[in-house]
Amino acid sequence: MAEELRGAPVARALTEExxxxxxxxxxxxIEPCLAFVRVGERPDDISYQHxxxxxxxxxxxxxxxxxxxxxxxxxxxxxTIRSINEDSSIHGCLMFRPLPKTLDEKAAAAALDxxxxxxxxxxxxxxxxxxxSRVGFAPCTAAAVVAMLDHYGAVxxxxxxxxxxxxxxxxxxxxxxxxxxxxxxxxxxxHTKDLFAETRAADIVVACVGRPxxxxxxxxxxxxxxxxVGMNYLSSEGRFVGDVAEEAKEVVGALTPVPGGVGAVTxxxxxxxxxxxxxxxKAEA
Numbered sequence: 001m002a003e004e005l006r007g008a009p010v011a012r013a014l015t016e017e018x019x020x021x022x023x024x025x026x027x028x029x030i031e032p033c034l035a036f037v038r039v040g041e042r043p044d045d046i047s048y049q050h051x052x053x054x055x056x057x058x059x060x061x062x063x064x065x066x067x068x069x070x071x072x073x074x075x076x077x078x079x080t081i082r083s084i085n086e087d088s089s090i091h092g093c094l095m096f097r098p099l100p101k102t103l104d105e106k107a108a109a110a111a112l113d114x115x116x117x118x119x120x121x122x123x124x125x126x127x128x129x130x131x132x133s134r135v136g137f138a139p140c141t142a143a144a145v146v147a148m149l150d151h152y153g154a155v156x157x158x159x160x161x162x163x164x165x166x167x168x169x170x171x172x173x174x175x176x177x178x179x180x181x182x183x184x185x186x187x188x189x190x191h192t193k194d195l196f197a198e199t200r201a202a203d204i205v206v207a208c209v210g211r212p213x214x215x216x217x218x219x220x221x222x223x224x225x226x227x228x229v230g231m232n233y234l235s236s237e238g239r240f241v242g243d244v245a246e247e248a249k250e251v252v253g254a255l256t257p258v259p260g261g262v263g264a265v266t267x268x269x270x271x272x273x274x275x276x277x278x279x280x281x282k283a284e285a
Contacts, residue, residue, distance in 0.1 A: 021275050093118065211243055
């Protein structure tokens, strides 16, 4: 039976360290602040907002909500983001996505200053991830995977890591973060010829493809560490499942649960990036 790699202990450890850094900033007259830009009243956006607000409060981070109506115009969205860019008391900004189809999400993201882009949605932040430079921030979910591996003692230097999924939200930026830690990374996708051969060859497998229980037990071998980023709702069963089939826990050495795994760490990384943004702003002042 696989060791269960739960996210809550990782989030708690991160928050304890963050609270100390926040106190140092406050001692210097800086109160880290995260802005939320939310269009409409999507239940999943509101749920994530509340979770992030609670995590930020534990770390001593102030939050501000910019709630815009569903019928907001493109100009109004971009004006809101520009006002956040110009407000020196705000250090990070999270724009909930997807935006309504009436809006140009790419243009809205482009309006955000990468220095305040704490969830890696701008081209500037992605450039920073892929170039290894300190421009913007990595997407929170990708960074959360690395934080979990670190917390549970995975050795990344020299490790063979297979990432299943190549989105700009998780797969590709995660591959770059792992390369930066000297891992040997194989990035797989829907056209990979023998996917299970690639996953079985790895020391660490990260599943972030967004297909429920796509990776069955046959995709793995004993002793592997598996991080399941997937969060897929099975309406027929009324529950969430990951990209990794449940029977895989009988094969691998360690596996994150769904729910209760990577998702629990994502809000802590959002807080981490906000504090780092405040620290960078202090250094540049």
